[in-house]
Structure formats: C-alpha cells, structure tokens
Amino acid sequence: MESKKPMDRLLIGDVGYGKTEVAMRAAFKAVMSDEQVAYLVPTTVLARQHFYAFKKRFESFGVTVELLSRFVTVREQTDILKRLEKGLVDIVIGTHRLLSKDIKFHDLGLLIIDEEQRFGVEHKERIKEMKVNIDCLSLSATPIPRTLQMALMGIKDLSMIETPPVNRYPIQTYVVERHDAIIKEAIERELSRAGQVFYLYNKVSDIELVVKKLMILVPDAKITYAHGQMSKDKIEDVLTDFIDRKYDVLVSTTIIETGIDIPNTNTLIIHDADTLGLSQLYQIRGRVGRSDKIAYAYLMYQRHKVMTEDAMKRLKTIQDFTELGSGFKIAMRDLSIRGAGDILGGEQSGFIDTVGIDMYLRLLEETIDEKRGIKKKEVKDEKELPLSNRHISKDFIDSDEVRVAIHKRIAQLNTLMDIENLKMELEDRFGKLDEDLVIYMYEKVFKKL
Template identity: 40%
Template sequence: DRLKEFPCRIEYLSRLKSASQQREICEALKAGKIDIVIGTHALLRDSVRFKDLGLLIVDEEQKFGVSAKEKLKALSRQVDTLTLTATPIPRTLQFSLMGARDMSIIRTPPPNRYPISTMVSVFDEQLVAHAIREELARGGQVFFVHNEVNKLPQLHAMLLRNLPTVRCAVAHGQMRPSEIEEVMLDFMAGDYDVLLCTSIVESGLDIPNANTIIINNGHRFGLSDLHQLRGRVGRTNRKAYCYIFTPPLDVLTPEARRRVAAIEEFSDLGSGIQISMQDLDIRGAGNLLGAEQSGFIVDLGMETYQKILDDAIRELKYGEFSELYGDELSNEGEWVRAQDCQVETDLDVALPESFVRSATDRIAIYREIDLLQDESALNQFEKSLEDRFGHLPERVKSLLTIPPMRWKAASVGVEKLQLKGGRLSLHFMSPGDSPYYGSQTFAKVQGQLSRYAHACRVRQMEDHLRVDVDGVQTVGEAMTFLDYLSNG
C-alpha cells in the first residue's frame, strides 16, 4: 500500500497468496512484467525465475539460514545487493569487521522518537496487570509475548482473571494464515487491547498505537530476537515500555544472564550494533568458511580471536598466497607496522585502589585503555575517566602516556617494548624473513640506528631483531628515541 503511488507494477509473494495467484506472479516475473516483487522465503523457490534482476534487497537478514543465503548468493552474483538488519548475526558482523563486506550504520532515529524503557524482572501477575492498565489508561495497546503455544490458554485465563474488561486476542504460528491475518488486522484497527502471541510478531508489524510489550521467559530468546521484539513498540512520538520476565538471575546460565543484562543496558535508539557486538562476544563468530553462523569463543575472548585471525590472514598473504596479492603487498602500508605492540615496564603506572575502588572497574578500564586506537580516543577517554572518578593522580596520568608510546613503537615495526631498570629494549617484527625487513621503513630505522650506534646495541635473535638502549628512565625519553627512529 505504501508504494501504490509509484508508476510501476508491484507484487508480493507469500503463503497468504493462493496457489493460482503465486503461479500468476511467477509467470509475470519470468516475463519481466513485474518491476518490484516483495516476498518471504517463497522468492527463493526454484520455480521463481527473473527476466532481468538488477537489485536484491534482503531485509531482516538474521532470519535467513546459510542454505537460504546460498540461494541468495546464486541470485546476486551479477546483481547489486543490499542487506538490512537491526542486529546482524555474529558471522555477518565478523565479515564486516574484518573488511570482507562493506557496512554502513544508521544511527539517526526518526524525529520525535524516544528510547524504550526496558525492565527485567521475575514474573509477577500484579506487575503484568499494572503495566497493561497504565498503557490502556493512555489509550494504547499491548503485546504479550510467550513462545509456548500450549501455555497461551493459561495466560489468556490469567489476563481475564486480573483484567476482566480487557479485550484480548490470541495469535500463533499454528493458526491458519487467514486467521492470523484477521487477528492482526483487527488488532491494528483497535478492536483488541492486548495481543497474546508467540514471536510471530517479531518483524513486519508497524502498529504505532502499541507502546508496551511484555516478554515472558525472555531468557529463552536470543539477543537479536529480544531486540527485534522490543522494536515492535516505540514506533511513534510516545514513550514505550518493555517488560522482560525471567526466572531469578541466579538460576540462569551465565550466557542467559549476559543476554538479559545486555538488552537492559543497551536500550538507547540505534543500539542494535552494540547488541550485535555483545552477541558476537557471547556466541562467537561462527565458521567463516562453513555453515555455522555463530561459535563458542567465550574462553578465548573476542580480541584474542580477532588477533589470531588477523595473524593467520597476514601469514597466508605473505607466504603461500603472496602471488595473488602482489599489488597489495607492493604497498607497504599494511605491513610496515606491527599489528600491536606489547609493553612491559617497571615504572609506577597503574590505577590506584584509592582512585578506582572496584577491582572489576579497574580491569574494565585497563581493557578500555588497551583498545584505544588514537589520540582523539585517548583524550575522550581521559575526560570520561576524570568525569567518573575525579581528578587524575600522577600514576594514572603516567599510565595514559603508555598508549601513545605503544602506537609509535608499532608504527616503526616494534612488536614488544620493555622499559625496565633504565633500559629500553625494542623487539622488532618476527619472523626474521618478514617483508617488513625489506621495507623502506626498516631501511630508515637501520639508518638511524647506525647513527646512534654509540648508545645502542643491535642483536639478531632467533627470529627477530632486538635493540637495547641504556639510560632511558621515563616514557618521555622512550618516546624521544622512537621519534628519532621514525624520522629517519
């Protein structure tokens, strides 16, 4: 209906169409008589043929399995493809993060939208009744989601017992398509106050008057499912509410607790990417070359996994497949710097317990510092740290001088930096046959070291080069020497 004013023929294909209607649409597609076709998985059937497919748009990408995506890939080999999702599955997100797919993030919400207030609690009939009364008092409607069809009659009876005047409809996937459509249309028309349903309402519904959703047994849903369900409300300029009921948190699995905590924490508009990152961290990136779309990497950690993956890709590029990447390898930019630089020091650089009392907070802050990438991010982090904990002690200021030293060292090919006992030790990239050692960057470093030979010792270790410089007492002096190396 939204596209009816466009000067083109538009059809849709789904199970709501009769068999004869579906055949007619397929024939028109094959003949090129339809300009735009909108459909479900039905469009992936072998009987569907296109005369000249030019653009493929995949909405709700997280709902497609690997086999469906293989069919989409076959469709889209010579076709421009746009994939849309509020919460990309772990493998898709990983492909984007590693640069295999382009990704754009829409962060600006429509005007006059408000964040959805999210609350996690154990199931409470009185709280359910209160939430429904509050929404009905302002003329709104309510979704009540429970994903067990056999329990819906009990919940329906509970609602009528506590709210005898409420008009309640029931919808689930075991009903006939025509029945589901009728219930949905009646709910959209305002004939019902509450829609008691399974997760079939997760996507495709736009009901501006429904601004409270109650999700029972929320621990049984995935993060993306919870985010999608929550997105059924708050679609207008009215404050929306999401109630998620779970058993007591202490009886949930660690993964379920993390999912519930994440959906409660990330409730701002445009927070889908943060939720997807949490999902990636919880479930893992899956099999990049196989069918699994998520994988278990909790014990390994996301950053460690990413580093191992990057190292493996670089090793293959510069080894077995170097001929395929000749043009890319001729550009030194990717490999004249180390992936990262490990810093070891005996200087007094730490977060004092008197400054940050919680051990958990201190560990989280150390991790944030480790993930900083540039001066701008460091300045913002320093301001936020002072805003949270007050004036920064000298030890903390000294700690914040470490990241710039690490970045500078990595930029000249140093993988490990030790600043101990007044000595600076630089361990350059390994292995010793790395293309780095034939680069212009290393040639400059060699030239600078030769002019500084009176004050430093250069040693060839088993698989890398090591440089020791005595008389370096502070981070500032180490930075001066690194600047000297980089300015050759």
C-alpha cells in the first residue's frame, strides 16, 4: 500500500490463519489515509460477522462501519448510500449488493474481496471500474485456478500465511460410501465427547426428510436444520441455538461454507461429497477442527454410484491433503485438474492445451492486434498435408478390428472438443498417443471446417 502503483495482491491462508486480521489492518491504514474501504463478501452470514467484528474493533477510533446486504431495509440502505457518497462512511461491508450500479463512493481507496473464489470475473471487475487507481486485496484459502495462475505469472502479487494457530490438529478425513451405520457411529462418537456435528445436505426440497431420518437413526440427538431460503431471523435463531448447544446436530446446505465459527463442532458429514467443487469441500471441511480437539470429516457418496473422473480426483485430493496449511496445495491441484482458464477473459478454469500452446499464443496475438486496430492480411495455404504416414500403428493397437473401429471414430470427428474427448479415451485405454495419430485427428477435423 506504500507503493506508487496500485496494489493487486492475493493473500492465501487456511481457515483461521488470520486473513481477516490482515484485512482489518489494511482497512485501518486506508481509513487513516482518509480513504474509504469496500469489503466484499459472498454471504450475508459472513457479512454480518465481519460487520460486528470491524465495528467492535474500530469503535474507539471513530471509524464509521456500515453493512449493505439484502437483509438491510431499503430505508436504511438509502441512508447508507447517501452518507457513502458524501464520505461519511469509512468502511462498508457487503455482499453482491456492493456491486449494484447505485453505489457511489466519495473516495474509494481499498477493495477487499473475501473468499475470492466465490465471485465471478464480472463481479470482481465491475467494482474496480468505479475507480481505476484503487488498492485491491483478495483473500482465499483455495483461490480459483484463474486467480492462482495470474499470481504465479506475476500479474497479481502473492502472499501466503503459513503459520497455523497454536494447538490446531489436522482433520481426519475419510471418503466412504454412504451407510447409516457409519453416520450413526460418527454422530454418537462426537456426542460422547460433548461435541456437535455438521451434516451437510445441499437440497432444500427434501432437507426435512433427511432430518427426520437422522432423528430415527440417532434418537438421543437433538437435531435442527438451516438453509438459504429461510428468513434472516430464522437462520440467525437456528445458528444462535446451535452455538448455545441447544442442538447436537445441524443439518444444513452450503450456507455453512463461510462465516460459521463454532469451535465445539468437530465432526462433519457431507451427504453427497462428489457433487461439490474442490475449494467448496476444503472450505466446508474447515468449519470443523477449530479447537484443540481432533476433528473428523466424512465425505460420503451414494453406494454403487459411478463417479466422473474429476469427482474422483477431487475426493482423492481432499483426502490426501489433510495436514495444516494445505489450502495452497489444494489450489495447485485444482489448477492441474481444471486448468487455468482464460487469463484475459471470463473463464475461471479450463485448459489451454485444448487448442495447443502455439495456437493459443497465435490467437492471443491476433486478438491483441485486433483490439489495437492492426489488420493482418490473411494468407491462405492451399498445400495438402501429406497423409501417407497418418495411420494407427499396430504397435499402439494390436487388434485389426479395434484399429478399424478407431478409424471410423476419427472419420466422425467434427470439432476440437471431439478430438479432446477421443484423445482422453484412447490415452486411458492404450496409453500415450504418438504425434502422427494426433495430427491425423486434426487433419480430419480441419478438412471439414
């Protein structure tokens, strides 16, 4: 923030490692320099938590902190917006409401984006349009592939918090088929040590049925539930009662992903873990293990279900990385699974190698020239590529019948995505493809374009 150029820094740190403390100090520095701060968070629960924390921390310094979210009345919002434009509000904390077009700052100096991976590219770029030369601090335990790639390339600055809080233990993580016996044992074991349980079920439509089933399964447990379609007051009442230990088990949707800090909850059960993203799984797992007790996380999937390859990779990754401070490693694994996406566009994940690095760089150069107004003369190359060497080697596929079938498949290719799908299938069945075979596939597609 002392630099002459605007800050654009990604801060990576695990749950509970102190990212919010860094954000508070950055916000305080900006306010002391007579600039306003916008703190963007993904959920209303987290917004309220930060609002109360900031207000308590800065009340003795005369710093004005306000909250903007869908749960603030229209009348209150109108008053806050007027004072924000006049410079009478120092720090505004809010959800996507901060991205609305009616938000006008007197002198915005710092933008803080909490849980960066929860926002889309358009969201993050829209608020920066309000003022070009603002400092930007992004916080995340597991940044999305695009943001991580930008940091690794030097487009963004990168900082990491690697020191864990004292007396913190790794979370014991198990990936298992869903069985009532395992669920019953996990809940009863946690209750036997006077702890509480999170049970994540991400379908609002039949969440009450799951609650009833758990009540039958563990009759001694006091069970409640919460989801995003409930009213603000109802959600707060449920969470408050759970924090006060009036209930043993909280069945909830992914609203617990951010902003819930209940140290007494040290067992987590995820109903359909294969349907969640890697950073989601990591964030949700971080809801437990926030005390000096050993925590347990059960990532469950439906029995006999055939999972996608990516789903299996995600579950294996979350099981492999259980040690403290794994957020960065998981983000790197997510980058390798999903790809870095579009650095200059809106895709936050995806692979460059679907077109090849040379083709990608050429297309990138052409796009930049086009934006600059430079027109290049199109040169058509009418030469036919030699096809004599384009065949499927007998060493690669021994069976004549299978080779003929693959030739037919190649003849039916129409798009680059078709090529990628066939390449992955062949590599899975027969091993690494030779260059001739890959070129053969591209020739077939290019002839049809």
